[in-house]
Amino acid sequence: EKGGWSSFMAKEVSEEPEAVANTIRGRIHEGRVEIPELDGMDDFLADIDRILVIACGTAAYAGMVGKYALETWTRVPVDVELAHEFRYRNPVLTPRTLVVSISQSGETMDTLMAVKYARSRGAKTLSICNTQGATIPRESDAIVYTHAGPEVAVASTKAFVAQITALYLLALHVGRVRGAVDPMVAVEAVTELEAVPGKIARVLETEQARIEQLAHWMADTRSVLFLGRNVGYPIALEGALKLKELAYIHAEGFAAGELKHGPIALIEPGQPVFVVVPSPRGSGEMHKKVVSNIEEIRARGARVIAIAEEGDVAVLPAADEVLRIPLAAPLFEPLLAVVPLHIFAMGLAEAKGLDVDQPRNLAKSVTVE
Numbered sequence: 001e002k003g004g005w006s007s008f009m010a011k012e013v014s015e016e017p018e019a020v021a022n023t024i025r026g027r028i029h030e031g032r033v034e035i036p037e038l039d040g041m042d043d044f045l046a047d048i049d050r051i052l053v054i055a056c057g058t059a060a061y062a063g064m065v066g067k068y069a070l071e072t073w074t075r076v077p078v079d080v081e082l083a084h085e086f087r088y089r090n091p092v093l094t095p096r097t098l099v100v101s102i103s104q105s106g107e108t109m110d111t112l113m114a115v116k117y118a119r120s121r122g123a124k125t126l127s128i129c130n131t132q133g134a135t136i137p138r139e140s141d142a143i144v145y146t147h148a149g150p151e152v153a154v155a156s157t158k159a160f161v162a163q164i165t166a167l168y169l170l171a172l173h174v175g176r177v178r179g180a181v182d183p184m185v186a187v188e189a190v191t192e193l194e195a196v197p198g199k200i201a202r203v204l205e206t207e208q209a210r211i212e213q214l215a216h217w218m219a220d221t222r223s224v225l226f227l228g229r230n231v232g233y234p235i236a237l238e239g240a241l242k243l244k245e246l247a248y249i250h251a252e253g254f255a256a257g258e259l260k261h262g263p264i265a266l267i268e269p270g271q272p273v274f275v276v277v278p279s280p281r282g283s284g285e286m287h288k289k290v291v292s293n294i295e296e297i298r299a300r301g302a303r304v305i306a307i308a309e310e311g312d313v314a315v316l317p318a319a320d321e322v323l324r325i326p327l328a329a330p331l332f333e334p335l336l337a338v339v340p341l342h343i344f345a346m347g348l349a350e351a352k353g354l355d356v357d358q359p360r361n362l363a364k365s366v367t368v369e
């Protein structure tokens, strides 16, 4: 079933382009996002006053990315919460709250219990799930399936990009229903989304071998830090999670702006730091700040591996290595920037001789609370 790949994970990373393309398919009509599964929900979606996203692990990071798109296009306030934290604090839920759960397996017990709880408290629940007929979608009021195809490796990769894709489609659908997103803006967003599979394929083509080489050189590394800002922040968290899960080394993700409030104390000579650099074409100011973060940690001896868009020359003097992603509108960068991090974690685990499909102590779907 691995079809010539060294692991299911390697196969599944190679399938990231199709995971996005298949999740989009059938949901865009003449530049408008129309999710057929949400037919008949317009009145409710027009009336919601809050969106709460609940999930665990990688799916929660997809939710954090989705928050930016949901707020941008729907203008509804969005909170993202770990499913296992949500139920134990008497959360505020009303009939106008849309609770969006995200789960690849659809069986994660923490997420399932949170969905049931939200429903019992009168909220409407929508499940973003990769497994047809799983328990969480069955227990939800509405379902938007991701079509990443079966994911076998324990660490989620293609499902992650499919989850972000589904959240963006949901944001554009709800934004349209509410009249919150300008139709021209929506058309541009759809064009960007449709271009993502080709751009991910390009990252795999141009950067995969280099990243694997880098991972090989770094096989003895004991700690890696990840920095990101805005939509790059959850990507930094995801990069760190993958490295812990697969390579069993200490890894932490930080919001780049938080650096000076603590984490910079960790920087000592030789410390590897991945930095997800926002496009200078988005917020030029944010880009400058991240570049100056790189300079600050470099001055303290960090070894910086930047993930930056093609043509961003400002990062060149600052970083030790630059991994390139194709140009995309800022909201779409996470779908590209995560790919080098998936490859890196897998490459480092392989360089250490570890089983990337079945990391120790982990299960693909955790069906206990």
Ligand code: BG6
Pocket: 056, 057, 058, 059, 102, 103, 104, 105, 106, 107, 108, 111, 154, 155, 156, 362, 363, 364, 365, 366
């Ligand atoms: C963890 C898996 O236990 O569950 C992660 O190891 C996954 O890879 C998380 O992200 C959530 O799983 P699911 O199926 O609910 O998306």
